[in-house]
Amino acid sequence: MSAIFKDHKADHRVKTKWWASRIAIYTALLIWAVICLFPIFWTITTSFKLAPDVMKGNLIPWWDFTPRWKGWESLGLSPRLIGEISTVREEFLKRFWNSTVVSISASTLAVVLGSLAAYGLSRFNYRFGFMRNSDISFFFLSQMILPPVVLALPFLVLYKSLALIDTRIGLILLYTLMVLPIVVWIMRDQFQGIPIELEEAALVDGLGIWGAFMQIVLPIALPGMVAAFILSLVLTWNEYFFAALLTATNATTLPVMVASQTGSQGINWWSMAALSSAAILPLVVVAIFLEKYIIKGMAAGAVK
Amino acid sequence: MSLISRPYIFTLNSAQSTRYRRTMNTDGDLLHTVTADNISDSRRRLGKVMVWSTALLCLALALWQFAYQTGRIETGFETWRPILFAYVLWATALCAAQVIVNGEKGKRTLFVLPAALFVISLVVFPLLFALYISFTDWNLASPNGPQPNSWDNLVQMWNDGFYWNALKNMVYYVLAVSVEYVIAFGLAMLLNAQIRARKFFRVVFLLPLMLSPVAVSWMIGKSMLEVRFGPISRLLREFGVEPSFFGNPEIARFMIMAMDAWTFIPFMMIMLLAGLQALPREVIEASKVDGATGWQGFKEVIFPLMLPVSVTAIVIRIIFKLKLADVIINVTSGGPGGATDSVTSFIFREYRDRSNVGYGTLLAMVYLVLIVIFVTLLLKLVSRWMERPA
Numbered sequence: 001m002s003a004i005f006k007d008h009k010a011d012h013r014v015k016t017k018w019w020a021s022r023i024a025i026y027t028a029l030l031i032w033a034v035i036c037l038f039p040i041f042w043t044i045t046t047s048f049k050l051a052p053d054v055m056k057g058n059l060i061p062w063w064d065f066t067p068r069w070k071g072w073e074s075l076g077l078s079p080r081l082i083g084e085i086s087t088v089r090e091e092f093l094k095r096f097w098n099s100t101v102v103s104i105s106a107s108t109l110a111v112v113l114g115s116l117a118a119y120g121l122s123r124f125n126y127r128f129g130f131m132r133n134s135d136i137s138f139f140f141l142s143q144m145i146l147p148p149v150v151l152a153l154p155f156l157v158l159y160k161s162l163a164l165i166d167t168r169i170g171l172i173l174l175y176t177l178m179v180l181p182i183v184v185w186i187m188r189d190q191f192q193g194i195p196i197e198l199e200e201a202a203l204v205d206g207l208g209i210w211g212a213f214m215q216i217v218l219p220i221a222l223p224g225m226v227a228a229f230i231l232s233l234v235l236t237w238n239e240y241f242f243a244a245l246l247t248a249t250n251a252t253t254l255p256v257m258v259a260s261q262t263g264s265q266g267i268n269w270w271s272m273a274a275l276s277s278a279a280i281l282p283l284v285v286v287a288i289f290l291e292k293y294i295i296k297g298m299a300a301g302a303v304k
Numbered sequence: 305m306s307l308i309s310r311p312y313i314f315t316l317n318s319a320q321s322t323r324y325r326r327t328m329n330t331d332g333d334l335l336h337t338v339t340a341d342n343i344s345d346s347r348r349r350l351g352k353v354m355v356w357s358t359a360l361l362c363l364a365l366a367l368w369q370f371a372y373q374t375g376r377i378e379t380g381f382e383t384w385r386p387i388l389f390a391y392v393l394w395a396t397a398l399c400a401a402q403v404i405v406n407g408e409k410g411k412r413t414l415f416v417l418p419a420a421l422f423v424i425s426l427v428v429f430p431l432l433f434a435l436y437i438s439f440t441d442w443n444l445a446s447p448n449g450p451q452p453n454s455w456d457n458l459v460q461m462w463n464d465g466f467y468w469n470a471l472k473n474m475v476y477y478v479l480a481v482s483v484e485y486v487i488a489f490g491l492a493m494l495l496n497a498q499i500r501a502r503k504f505f506r507v508v509f510l511l512p513l514m515l516s517p518v519a520v521s522w523m524i525g526k527s528m529l530e531v532r533f534g535p536i537s538r539l540l541r542e543f544g545v546e547p548s549f550f551g552n553p554e555i556a557r558f559m560i561m562a563m564d565a566w567t568f569i570p571f572m573m574i575m576l577l578a579g580l581q582a583l584p585r586e587v588i589e590a591s592k593v594d595g596a597t598g599w600q601g602f603k604e605v606i607f608p609l610m611l612p613v614s615v616t617a618i619v620i621r622i623i624f625k626l627k628l629a630d631v632i633i634n635v636t637s638g639g640p641g642g643a644t645d646s647v648t649s650f651i652f653r654e655y656r657d658r659s660n661v662g663y664g665t666l667l668a669m670v671y672l673v674l675i676v677i678f679v680t681l682l683l684k685l686v687s688r689w690m691e692r693p694a
Contacts, residue, residue, distance in 0.1 A: 121416060163383040
């Protein structure tokens with residue numbers, strides 16, 4: 001009689017198949033998660049290691065090595081040194097501050113200019129000479145193709161004659177140019193999703209086009225703008241090529257500082273690890289808390 | 305393909321479909337405004353005077369400074385910065401004049417004009433300048449400054465094996481995008497499956513994209529792949545393989561590709577994930593009801609529906625790939641023997657180490673031309689291929 005309560009053979013097969021697929025999916029997920037996380041884990045733990053720990057290949061803190069502040073001390077950022085005056089820390093903070101100022105201003109400028117342009121292009125018909133709306137859009141977007149090397153040298157010379165070399169303003173202008181096409185791309189998509197009836201109602205109620213844009217459209221498009229802003233922030237914070245060519249001492253950003261340390265002979269593992277961790281941490285934090293916006297920004301242009 | 309995607313168009317929300325109707329009916333602006341401007345002649349004149357006076361100021365200052373720099377006049381500015389200020393003043397006047405002269409219509413122009421002016425002044429002028437430099441023998445170390453040397457640079461490029469080698473490497477690097485695409489698609493499918501802790505995995509998979517290539521080149525290229533103490537070298541030694549990552553040209557190139565892929569796979573993955581989430585549920589379920597197995601469902605339904613998104617993701621990824629340089633500059637600086645050189649990293653060294661400005665700029669301009677041709681062909685090909693009913 002017990003046979004009645006037994007599953008049919010086919011059901012068993014389905015069940016094992018289901019379990020097999022579950023296991024396969026989670027294994028794949030975990031393997032890739034390890035691939036993504038291990039370099040970050042390695043960098044952060046190495047910044048707390050001493051030379052013997054590195055040579056012995058110890059991996060797990062508190063289990064096979066004791067974390068020390070040595071790496072962070074070389075940046076002047078350990079609990080022991082935080083109260084004292086440290087030239088290394090000042091240097092590091094200056095670079096950090098440069099990176100922050102440059103990336104935030106460039107992203108803000110790009111979002112402002114890009115949003116205005118994208119809104120205009122999604123609502124009105126323009127004719128500048130032979131250029132129609134689609135041509136203007138293409139003109140903005142085609143800047144994405146432009147490789148940085150082409151602009152690097154003219155800018156070097158141009159900035160030299162304008163006394164903008166090694167200044168933050170110079171970098172900000174260039175970075176704005178670099179992320180502007182991406183902002184236009186994202187924001188055009190955002191504005192196209194907003195129904196025109198809203199603005200028409202605002203116009204009927206007596207607002208001008210700019211009034212309607214500022215008071216009606218902007219609040220709706222704000223999440224998209226945040227997405228564009230964060231994406232620009234990531235790109236500008238990490239930019240190395242222009243920063244390496246156009247800055248020397250004053251306006252140097254973090255990536256240049258990191259790169260200048262790697263070149264030296266006999267890598268100083270713990271201080272390099274500390275420096276790298278410090279350079280990546282801000283964006284890791286951004287990724288963890290604002291992941292939603294980053295994904296929104298990147299998905300914007302993809303799905304039509 | 306077209307049969308499947310057609311019903312999808314009709315499921316757009318009402319706001320969007322209204323928009324499409326409007327675009328079909330009217331030729332003018334989407335957002336209509338009634339303009340009842342009566343702009344007086346004096347106001348119109350004021351606007352024109354503003355633009356022309358600032359333009360003249362800018363031009364006059366530029367000429368004066370040019371004369372000073374070439375030694376024809378005794379007094380002048382130390383740098384060209386005052387001309388920059390004059391230029392900014394002119395740009396502002398131009399924007400303001402739009403409203404002063406054209407009224408309502410000018411307010412519309414004001415949306416696009418600042419960005420357009422910004423891009424034009426930062427791209428078009430430098431590009432023209434670059435075109436001039438690229439036909440000079442300018443070396444920053446030489447005291448003479450730029451001297452035109454007609455086609456010499458082109459001839460030198462033609463005989464420069466390293467440049468062609470870098471171009472060949474770019475082909476390999478671009479081809480690597482296909483592998484990245486397969487991995488990214490797989491990951492997007494995984495994230496789209498019924499899983500727990502989806503948000504956790506999404507954040508973790510996104511993380512590599514946040515890291516600066518320079519930090520990555522240290523974290524992976526210089527420490528994890530370090531031959532003596534790096535964890536990966538250790539792992540390989542356990543298996544009895546003697547690690548050497550950057551000695552052999554093929555392996556070195558593969559390592560650069562892997563590092564670049566590691567940072568940029570999340571980029572494609574997220575685009576594809578967005579595409580997967582926007583797929584119409586009904587179609588997939590219908591295919592299941594019709595008895596499609598998992599693989600069939602993927603091959604016949606999901607993959608064709610994902611084609612537009614895939615193409616967008618691949619094209620953008622290729623565009624980014626063509627700029628690849630940071631990792632190469634910092635890990636191998638092109639070695640061994642130029643095996644990992646990308647065009648950008650090659651020109652970077654030409655500037656940095658040899659100060660060979662004229663020649664380097666010519667190489668960059670040639671690269672730009674090649675890229676423009678390549679991307680245009682790619683887009684043409686893609687659009688033709690997408691229109692063909694599959």
